[in-house]
Amino acid sequence: MMRTPENRRLHPLGATYGSLTVIGFEGRARRVRCSCGTEKIIRTDHLTRVKSCGCRGSLSLSKLRASVGDEMKCQECGITVQRGSYGRAYWSSRKFCSNECHFASDRKGREAKFWLKVRKAKSPNGCWLWAGKRDQDGYGRVRYHGVETPAHRKAYELKCGEIPAGMVVRHSCDNPPCVNPAHLSVGTVADNSADMMSRGRSAVRIGQKNTAAKLTELQVRSIFSDQRHYREIADAHSISSWTVFDIKAGRSWGHLRLKEASL
Numbered sequence: 001m002m003r004t005p006e007n008r009r010l011h012p013l014g015a016t017y018g019s020l021t022v023i024g025f026e027g028r029a030r031r032v033r034c035s036c037g038t039e040k041i042i043r044t045d046h047l048t049r050v051k052s053c054g055c056r057g058s059l060s061l062s063k064l065r066a067s068v069g070d071e072m073k074c075q076e077c078g079i080t081v082q083r084g085s086y087g088r089a090y091w092s093s094r095k096f097c098s099n100e101c102h103f104a105s106d107r108k109g110r111e112a113k114f115w116l117k118v119r120k121a122k123s124p125n126g127c128w129l130w131a132g133k134r135d136q137d138g139y140g141r142v143r144y145h146g147v148e149t150p151a152h153r154k155a156y157e158l159k160c161g162e163i164p165a166g167m168v169v170r171h172s173c174d175n176p177p178c179v180n181p182a183h184l185s186v187g188t189v190a191d192n193s194a195d196m197m198s199r200g201r202s203a204v205r206i207g208q209k210n211t212a213a214k215l216t217e218l219q220v221r222s223i224f225s226d227q228r229h230y231r232e233i234a235d236a237h238s239i240s241s242w243t244v245f246d247i248k249a250g251r252s253w254g255h256l257r258l259k260e261a262s263l
Helices: 055-068 088-093 099-116 151-160 189-198 217-225 230-237 241-249 258-262
Strands: 020-026 029-034 039-043 071-073 080-082 141-144 147-150 168-171 184-187
Touching: 020 039, 099 151, 141 151, 147 151, 151 168, 151 184, 168 189, 184 189, 217 230, 217 241, 217 258, 230 241, 241 258
Parallel strands: none
Antiparallel strands: 020 029, 029 039, 071 080, 141 147, 168 184
């Protein structure tokens, strides 16, 4: 099998690539001389990507050290530290003295972005409404470190600290998009459910508000205090004896607390 003749018109003598100049042919490669005087053999398909023999980075680093100095002031804590002998990218981009300062600055930036999406009320005790994404129930949603969480929980964490495990954040204003820390408090799931029931926001309708209810609260109170036989009470109200038993035992219509009131 015959080899393909080399095309010397590609990358000819004298062609320059960055600080490299072609000075000879080496089969399918080229002998090049760098501006620093170093000679190397480089493959033709690498010539368009290589711009020096490797001295450019060190020269640029030397120039960078001369321009910015060997010391750096941390943008978070303000202390001055030695930059150290790292690569050029590290020298030009480093702004903090430690990872702790870097993370602290990152937290401040994320917190500032969070409050930019909040519309604060003019009155001191008014609601702070979340202007970002909301779910179908009206609660704000925010993405933090790749995880989407309720906005009111994140607002509580930013202003009041960590939320204990198994606890929920409750609204005293009963306004789902509100993220005002003064309107937020930590409680159990039972506390939150009790708040919903007392404010009439429960998804479950109880008592005579339930469309399937056959009795009113007045009728239930009358049944509870009625001293007749269960069958007679049931016939009078067109219900079963078991329904009468459940009412008297407190197993149904328990929210009226009739049994406790009779003690």
